[in-house]
Amino acid sequence: MALTIIGTMAFDALETPFGKVDRIIGGSATYAAWAASYFTTPIRQVSIVGGDFPKEEIKALEDRGVEFDGLEIVPDGKSFFWSGKYHMDMNTRDSLITDLNVLAQFDPKIPDSYQDSDYLMLGNLAPAVQMSVLDQLKERPKLIIMDTMNFWMDIALDTLKDVLKRVDLLLVNDGEARQLTGEYSLPKAAKKIREMGPKYVIIKKGEHGALLFHGDKIFSAPALPLEDVFDPTGAGDSFAGGFIGYLSRTDDCSFENMKAAIILGSTMASFCVEKFGPNRLKELTSAEIEARVNEFIKLMEVNIEVSLAVNY
Ligand code: AMP
Numbered sequence: 001m002a003l004t005i006i007g008t009m010a011f012d013a014l015e016t017p018f019g020k021v022d023r024i025i026g027g028s029a030t031y032a033a034w035a036a037s038y039f040t041t042p043i044r045q046v047s048i049v050g051g052d053f054p055k056e057e058i059k060a061l062e063d064r065g066v067e068f069d070g071l072e073i074v075p076d077g078k079s080f081f082w083s084g085k086y087h088m089d090m091n092t093r094d095s096l097i098t099d100l101n102v103l104a105q106f107d108p109k110i111p112d113s114y115q116d117s118d119y120l121m122l123g124n125l126a127p128a129v130q131m132s133v134l135d136q137l138k139e140r141p142k143l144i145i146m147d148t149m150n151f152w153m154d155i156a157l158d159t160l161k162d163v164l165k166r167v168d169l170l171l172v173n174d175g176e177a178r179q180l181t182g183e184y185s186l187p188k189a190a191k192k193i194r195e196m197g198p199k200y201v202i203i204k205k206g207e208h209g210a211l212l213f214h215g216d217k218i219f220s221a222p223a224l225p226l227e228d229v230f231d232p233t234g235a236g237d238s239f240a241g242g243f244i245g246y247l248s249r250t251d252d253c254s255f256e257n258m259k260a261a262i263i264l265g266s267t268m269a270s271f272c273v274e275k276f277g278p279n280r281l282k283e284l285t286s287a288e289i290e291a292r293v294n295e296f297i298k299l300m301e302v303n304i305e306v307s308l309a310v311n312y
Contacts, residue, residue: 001040001117001118001119001142001248001249001251002042002043002044002114002116002117002118002119002248003036003040003042003043003044003117003118003119003120003121003244003245003248004043004044004045004046004070004110004114004117004119004120004121004141005029005032005033005036005043005044005045005046005121005123005241006029006046006047006070006108006120006121006122006123006125006129006130006133007027007028007029007030007032007046007047007121007122007123007124007125007147007237008026008027008028008029008030008047008080008082008103008123008124008125009025009027009029009030009045009047009048009049009053009057009071009079009080010025010026010027010030010049010079010080010081010082011023011024011025011026011052011053011079011080011081011082012024012025012026012027012081012082012083012084012233012277013081013082013083013084013096013097014026014083014084014085014086014231014233014276014277015084015085015086016085016086016090016230016231016232017086017088017090018230018231019230019231019276021276021277024276024277025054025057025277025278026082026233026234026277026278027047027080028123028124028125028147028234028237029045029046029047029123029237030057030061030234030237030278031234031237031238031241031272031278031281032121032123032237032238032240032241032244033045033061033064033066033241034061034064034238034241034278034281034282035237035238035239035240035241035242035245035265035268035269035272035281036121036241036242036244036245036248037061037064037065037066037245038242038245038268038284038286038289039242039245039246039248039249039264040119040245040246040248040249041064041065042065042066042067043064043065043066043067043245044066044067044069044070044111044113044114044117045061045066045067045068045070045071046070046071046108046110046114046133047070047071047072047108048071048072048073048074048080048102048103048105048106048108049071049072049073049074049079049080049102050073050074050075050076050077050078050079050101050102051073051074051075051076051077052078052079053073053079058071060282067113067114069111069113069114070108070109070110070111070114072102072106072108072109074102074105077101077102077105078099078101078102079101079102080099080100080101080102080103081097081098081099081101082095082097082098082099083095083096083097084096084233086231086232090206090207090229090232091206091207091232093232095151098151103125103126106125106126106129107129107132108129108132108133108136109136110133110136110137115137115138115139116139117141118141118142118143118248118251119141119142119143119244119247119248120133120137120141120143120144120145121145121146121147121240121241121244122134122144122145122146122147122163122167123147123237123240124147124148124149124152124236124237126152126156127148127152127156127159127160127162127163128156128159130146130163131159131162131163131166134163134166142251142253143168143169143244143247143253144166144167144168144169145167145168145169145170145171145240145243145244146163146164146167146169146170146171146198147170147171147172147236147237147240148160148170148172148176149172149176150175150176150179153176153179153180161196164193164196164197164198165196165197166197167197167198168198168199168200169198169199169200169201169202170193170197170198170200170201170202171202171204171236171239171240171243172193172201172202172203172204173203173204173205173206173236174186174203174204174205174206177189177190177193177201177203180192180193181193186203186211187213187218189203190203190211190213191213194213199214199215200212200213200214200258201213201214202243202262204236204239205223206223206232206235207223207225207229208223209221209222209223209266210223210239210262210265210266212255212258212259212262214255214258217255219255219258219259219262221259221262221263221266221296221300222266222296222299222300223266223269223270224266224267224270224292224295224296224299226270226273226274228274229273229274230273230274230275230276231273231275231276231277232273233276233277234272234277234278234281235269235272235273236269238265238268238269238271238272238278238281239265239266239268239269240265241265241268242261242264242265242266242267242268242269243258243261243262243264243265244261245264246260246261246264246265247261263293263296263297264293266296267289267292267293267296268281268289270292271284271288271289271292
């Protein structure tokens with residue numbers, strides 16, 4: 001099934017306890033497209049870059065079935081730039097610089113060739129831009145998922161809440177779920193988010209896995225305890241790309257299949273953090289992906305018999 005992804009394509013500067021890079025390819029849509037490309041085709045990208053964005057990066061994604069009719073290139077503009085520094089726990093980070101550059105003028109146009117996409121990922125982007133994309137759709141896709149972050153909650157909360165009313169699933173991390181709802185308890189936060197619109201909520205907890213909430217059902221997926229986490233940047237976007245890429249591949253949005261999709265999302269996130277930027281995501285094989293999914297399955301295996309014959 002066709003999948004449309006809207007998000008940033010960017011340059012990042014990153015500092016982790018294990019190293020530093022001054023300029024590397026990043027962006028929410030870049031990571032999501034790489035992750036999704038292992039599961040589904042075509043992927044239709046909607047983004048904006050400056051003339052400084054390398055053509056080879058676009059070509060590499062094109063070779064994996066990503067379409068760019070919805071990519072605006074501003075020849076004399078600069079691409080979105082973000083710089084972040086991770087704390088020792090690698091779960092928390094500070095955004096040091098967010099230079100919107102061409103993103104400040106982004107007014108996406110959904111090409112006619114994208115109109116029949118069944119799956120839509122509104123990647124982390126200004127809520128007004130996410131809204132404009134929804135307004136341009138002639139038919140509602142089968143599933144609309146939305147990612148966001150604290151940055152947009154701080155500066156565009158009202159529009160963000162308007163977008164929430166129109167999507168099926170929200171992906172946030174634990175801190176963002178708490179910020180959005182004022183609830184410390186994640187089940188309570190998920191309930192409040194569902195009251196805001198989305199029927200499904202995924203709360204990512206970094207190295208502690210992810211929770212999926214729908215109605216009175218909860219699924220808890222682990223994260224793989226990796227020995228070497230090099231750079232967590234893009235883990236959330238790779239998770240989202242793997243998740244919706246798998247749903248698009250299987251064309252099944254049941255709760256049961258979403259559980260599988262979460263494991264595929266977690267698998268792609270686990271690869272993403274092994275190298276700086278999207279580099280690890282560019283070199284995967286199906287055999288590696290399958291082996292890692294099996295590691296997840298093993299990690300979740302439990303065989304207990306509870307017999308409480310004696311009452312205390
Ligand atoms: P993640 O680690 O999954 O949250 O994604 C990190 C990526 O998001 C980086 O490559 C950044 O370029 C991009 N990013 C950072 N801040 C923003 C923002 N405010 N809006 C959109 N994308 C962003």
